[in-house]
Amino acid sequence: MTTPRILVVDDDPELRSLIGNFLAGNGLDVEEASDGPSMDLALSHRRFDAIILDLMMPGEDGLAILRRLRGPERPKIIMLSAMGEDTDRIVGLEVGADDYLAKPCNPRELLARVRAVLRRNDGEPAMPALRCFGPWKLDMVERRLQRGDAPPAPLTGAEFRLLITFLDRPRRVLTRDQLVELAMGTDSDVFDRAVDVVISRLRKKLGPDDPIHTVRGEGYRFVLKAARP
Structure with a gap:
């Protein structure tokens, strides 16, 4: 069984490193990106199973990134945001996020969410096209x-x-x-x-x-x- 690959996209280097180190310490293969362009570069070199995506980033924000990441091969996406309002959560899920967590979040809860979204398609029979x-x-x-x-x-x-x-x-x-x-x-x-x-x-x-x-x-x-x- 291959180790799940996770890409953490956040403009806060301290938080990005904290999340990355915690997930890596719990058996996940983790890479980090600070913005949309560095995320695109990482995606061009490797396939990732899930992306932890910050909502509020300078330049291209998380929702804009989420809108352009389409297709059946797209990694699972968990949105993170310091804006914990219901409306933000709804918009994120509506645009296509697989889950949503408000910052600051418990790293153990984030790990549980990552594992949960990765399990969703495991063992499911093939569906008709x-x-x-x-x-x-x-x-x-x-x-x-x-x-x-x-x-x-x-x-x-x-x-x-x-x-x-x-x-x-x-x-x-x-x-x-x-x-x-x-x-x-x-x-x-x-x-x-x-x-x-x-x-x-x-x-x-x-x-x-x-x-x-x-x-x-x-x-x-x-x-x-x-x-x-």
Whole structure:
């Protein structure tokens, strides 16, 4: 089994070194980068399993970097930010982060989060490249959703995981807490309203007659209309 490779991207050299040394001391292969260009250079030379990415950096900030890191081969990304507001956490997850921690964070908690995001795909059976439901087609590799002949819409990581959660549990009423646990993992620190924001954006991408139904006071249910004879 190969040692997971982690890239720590932060403009604070002291904090970057502290995180890097702690993770390396716990069996991970760690490299450091101070900004977007040095991160790009590291990524051009090696493949990384996860990136610990600071939100507030001079020049290109963490959200801008996150937006351009796309594709199925992208490393897992854990955002770090001194701004611990709910809105910042929601935006980070919406743009595609796999997890989010507010600074200052406990290094042991960060290590646990890193291990958790690395475990998420371990042991999962191979998924079909295309998943069809009703008039929609979901590209499982590119994470793009298409309705009929309309142009495909890219999904964020949170939108993709929520849609898969609904597809795997049709007609079941799922509470917000269940959606957080099933789609984000029990280690995620997502709040209820973050789920509402992701679902609202997913509904817009599904378009007319989207199958996500609100069950007042309970949660959401995914119900496809019966096909016409």
